[in-house]
Amino acid sequence: MPDTPAIELVNVSRRFLSPDGHAFSTLKDFTLTVKRGEFVALVGPTGCGKSTTLNLITGLGHPSSGQVRVFGKPVSGIDPRIGFTFQADALFPWRNVLDNVVAGPLFRGRPKAESYDKARDWLARVGLTAFERHYPHQLSGGMRKRVALAQTFINNPEILLMDEPFSALDVQTRVLMHEELLQLWSETGAAVVFVTHDLEEAIALADTVYVLTARPATVKSVHPIDIPRPRVISEVRYEEHFIAISRRIWADLKQEVQMSTLAAA
Amino acid sequence: MNSVAVDDSDFVYAPGTSDAEIEAAAMEAALRHRRLVIGWRLGILVVLLGLWEVAARTGVIDAFFYSYPTAIAARLWELILEGTDEASLWYHLWLTMEEAIIGFVAGSALGILAGVALGRNKLAADICAPYIKTLNAIPRVVLAPIFILLLGFGLWSKVALAFIMVFFVVFSNAFQGVREADRAMIANAQILGARPWAVTTAVIIPSAMSWIFASLHISFSFAIVGAIVGEFVGARYGIGFLIQEARGVHDTAAMYAAIVLIVVVVLTAEWVMTRIENRLARWRPPVQGH
Numbered sequence: 001m002p003d004t005p006a007i008e009l010v011n012v013s014r015r016f017l018s019p020d021g022h023a024f025s026t027l028k029d030f031t032l033t034v035k036r037g038e039f040v041a042l043v044g045p046t047g048c049g050k051s052t053t054l055n056l057i058t059g060l061g062h063p064s065s066g067q068v069r070v071f072g073k074p075v076s077g078i079d080p081r082i083g084f085t086f087q088a089d090a091l092f093p094w095r096n097v098l099d100n101v102v103a104g105p106l107f108r109g110r111p112k113a114e115s116y117d118k119a120r121d122w123l124a125r126v127g128l129t130a131f132e133r134h135y136p137h138q139l140s141g142g143m144r145k146r147v148a149l150a151q152t153f154i155n156n157p158e159i160l161l162m163d164e165p166f167s168a169l170d171v172q173t174r175v176l177m178h179e180e181l182l183q184l185w186s187e188t189g190a191a192v193v194f195v196t197h198d199l200e201e202a203i204a205l206a207d208t209v210y211v212l213t214a215r216p217a218t219v220k221s222v223h224p225i226d227i228p229r230p231r232v233i234s235e236v237r238y239e240e241h242f243i244a245i246s247r248r249i250w251a252d253l254k255q256e257v258q259m260s261t262l263a264a265a
Numbered sequence: 266m267n268s269v270a271v272d273d274s275d276f277v278y279a280p281g282t283s284d285a286e287i288e289a290a291a292m293e294a295a296l297r298h299r300r301l302v303i304g305w306r307l308g309i310l311v312v313l314l315g316l317w318e319v320a321a322r323t324g325v326i327d328a329f330f331y332s333y334p335t336a337i338a339a340r341l342w343e344l345i346l347e348g349t350d351e352a353s354l355w356y357h358l359w360l361t362m363e364e365a366i367i368g369f370v371a372g373s374a375l376g377i378l379a380g381v382a383l384g385r386n387k388l389a390a391d392i393c394a395p396y397i398k399t400l401n402a403i404p405r406v407v408l409a410p411i412f413i414l415l416l417g418f419g420l421w422s423k424v425a426l427a428f429i430m431v432f433f434v435v436f437s438n439a440f441q442g443v444r445e446a447d448r449a450m451i452a453n454a455q456i457l458g459a460r461p462w463a464v465t466t467a468v469i470i471p472s473a474m475s476w477i478f479a480s481l482h483i484s485f486s487f488a489i490v491g492a493i494v495g496e497f498v499g500a501r502y503g504i505g506f507l508i509q510e511a512r513g514v515h516d517t518a519a520m521y522a523a524i525v526l527i528v529v530v531v532l533t534a535e536w537v538m539t540r541i542e543n544r545l546a547r548w549r550p551p552v553q554g555h
Binding site: 058060082088091093096103107108151155 | 449450452455456457458459460468474546547550
């Protein structure tokens with residue numbers, strides 16, 4: 001069934017218990033469909049439940065109600081077709097770069113020699129061949145993100161979930177990483193859900209931008225981004241069309257950001 | 266990226282501030298600091314030992330109880346050459362070491378095992394918590410007479426005491442280390458394909474390792490304490506026995522000599538452990554100020 005969507009969330013709600021035992025909702029009536037090969041970005045105010053959505057898709061979290069389906073099947077446990085890039089540094093600091101990248105195939109029981117060949121190949125693709133014996137603490141933030149990308153892509157994920165992966169990087173490095181990501185993604189054709197609070201990042205990367213409401217999060221509006229690919233990230237944001245889209249979505253997002261700021265105050 | 270070659274040759278530094286000069290000056294300053302520190306350390310040692318010696322010889326302190334450095338050194342030399350009536354000094358020392366090492370190895374191995382197992386299993390940890398707290402509240406040395414009764418005057422009663430001294434320290438550090446393992450890192454391993462056992466070996470144990478090592482450092486000296494206390498209570502050989510014997514004949518110099526010996530052993534063990542840790546922890550960023 002090549003036309004089943006990669007990811008479907010249907011009327012999903014997710015409640016948590018606060019430390020003092022009270023229930024609160026982070027997601028409410030959340031509906032989202034990601035087609036195969038589609039690049040979706042979720043933007044919304046900080047702390048609105050964007051990361052919760054990703055956890056539901058990985059199977060690390062379970063919906064309180066509603067359905068989460070991956071390639072048409074309800075999620076039960078961690079799907080091996082999923083890759084995940086974290087906001088925080090999730091590399092293993094006691095392993096060198098090569099051993100970090102090779103982790104996935106070895107965890108999955110692939111033969112050693114084949115796994116290491118593949119890992120070297122991915123290190124070459126992200127331009128880190130010369131650093132394979134370095135430990136993560138010896139690398140810059142951008143290089144660590146490249147290792148994380150290689151570590152994720154080596155498993156050939158058909159679904160790629162990214163939780164504000166570049167938010168800790170400086171602006172110049174971030175743009176370089178965007179181009180790197182689009183390059184790798186265009187070669188694999190994975191479906192991507194990219195969570196961010198940076199609207200320009202979302203527009204520059206995605207086919208479709210979902211604006212989420214303040215907590216409990218639900219989908220406020222959906223914006224197809226018709227900027228042609230391949231995109232040159234460092235220049236695309238100065239095009240008039242980009243600015244027009246940006247202005248339109250920001251009008252939507254602004255209200256939610258203001259609401260969540262008021263709620264926090 | 267465009268880079269423009271900078272021609273250094275016609276760049277004029279203020280006098281005494283060229284790269285080579287400031288590098289040399291920094292090296293010189295570091296060396297001076299190091300010499301100063303070592304000089305002061307030696308100076309303080311000589312002054313303290315000298316004061317002790319003089320005070321004892323002039324009768325300010327009672328040489329019978331406090332002895333003095335040259336007497337202790339002479340007695341230590343004598344012990345090294347002649348040993349005691351029961352055995353050579355090396356035999357005593359080796360026996361104490363044997364008790365401490367067996368207790369240390371067994372105690373830390375089981376401590377790590379139990380800490381990781383309970384750290385990974387919240388239900389079991391919650392059930393065991395009050396028992397562990399209670400057992401941990403028993404001052405370890407009160408068990409010495411019981412172990413002697415149970416296991417006799419030989420090696421194993423001291424091993425048991427050394428073991429129990431080490432076990433709880435390592436256990437609670439391993440447990441804590443497991444609990445502190447980074448959630449994102451665990452999730453990352455799981456999504457990359459790690460099964461629970463692989464999560465334990467590839468993420469949990471390495472990240473608990475610095476906690477575990479911190480406890481291993483102190484627990485070797487605990488193991489020595491266990492062995493010596495056991496020997497105080499009842500033994501035929503060992504450093505603890507040697508000290509007891511010396512007390513019986515008011516040979517204070519021998520008692521201090523035995524202490525010196527044990528201090529040297531513990532410091533050596535500490536040094537070896539640091540070397541092993543540095544080798545295992547090469548991935549860690551260098552600590553400032555070491």
